[in-house]
Amino acid sequence: MPKQGHFISFEGGDGSGKSTQVNRLAAALKAKKIDAVLTREPGGSPGAEEIRALVLRGDPARWNPLTEALLFYAARADHTERLIKPALFDGKWVISDRYSDSSYAYQGGGRGLARETVRRIEAIAIDDFKPDLTIILDMDVEIGLKRSVARQGNAETRFEEMDVAFHQRMRKTFLDIARRNPQRCVVIPADREVDEVADAVWQTVKKRFRLR
Numbered sequence: 414m415p416k417q418g419h420f421i422s423f424e425g426g427d428g429s430g431k432s433t434q435v436n437r438l439a440a441a442l443k444a445k446k447i448d449a450v451l452t453r454e455p456g457g458s459p460g461a462e463e464i465r466a467l468v469l470r471g472d473p474a475r476w477n478p479l480t481e482a483l484l485f486y487a488a489r490a491d492h493t494e495r496l497i498k499p500a501l502f503d504g505k506w507v508i509s510d511r512y513s514d515s516s517y518a519y520q521g522g523g524r525g526l527a528r529e530t531v532r533r534i535e536a537i538a539i540d541d542f543k544p545d546l547t548i549i550l551d552m553d554v555e556i557g558l559k560r561s562v563a564r565q566g567n568a569e570t571r572f573e574e575m576d577v578a579f580h581q582r583m584r585k586t587f588l589d590i591a592r593r594n595p596q597r598c599v600v601i602p603a604d605r606e607v608d609e610v611a612d613a614v615w616q617t618v619k620k621r622f623r624l625r
């Protein structure tokens with residue numbers, strides 16, 4: 414059965430405002446009578462939410478980069494098969510706060526796993542499945558980390574605890590992904606007012622999916 418819905422992922426560093434922008438986009442779609450399914454990674458399905466605790470809590474060095482990538486993709490395979498694809502086959506819009514590009518940026522760029530290794534794991538876990546549109550919220554790493562630490566009230570801080578150089582490599586990887594995939598990815602500068610970012614996101618979505 415052909416896919417009918419639309420799949421949008423949001424990517425960016427810690428503190429780049431993704432979850433706010435996911436909600437703003439959902440509200441803008443709702444005003445056009447489009448009800449989107451909102452989800453996030455790691456997580457989004459019951460099994461993937463269980464894996465979330467394994468990867469986001471504890472010592473930053475808890476897993477080696479390969480094991481960590483396998484865990485993220487195990488969660489992603491479950492999320493994709495059980496939530497994302499069924500919703501798309503139903504004709505729904507799905508918006509995910511992070512998807513596969515995060516593994517290239519964090520486990521690849523950040524933790525140094527070879528891009529080819531991530532690609533091979535990805536091929537097994539989700540085949541060539543990709544979002545129709547990926548919005549990369551880009552901003553200065555140090556400002557993002559300050560924001561993100563300021564709002565953390567929980568134990569899911571493994572990646573915030575990595576050093577600034579880690580986050581800079583992660584940011585660079587997102588920008589490389591955008592350069593390599595201009596059809597799918599749009600980079601939106603995120604160190605400005607929430608309303609301005611939301612407007613840029615909305616213009617991008619309207620144009621890409623020809624909404625009026």
Ligand code: TYD
Nearest residue numbers: 426427428454455485511515516519569572
């Ligand atoms: P989360 O608490 O959801 O924060 P954020 O608002 O930054 O998305 O934490 C998700 C963390 O997991 C984030 O630091 C990025 C990291 N991550 C990876 O390292 N690899 C992945 O494949 C995914 C999806 C997330």
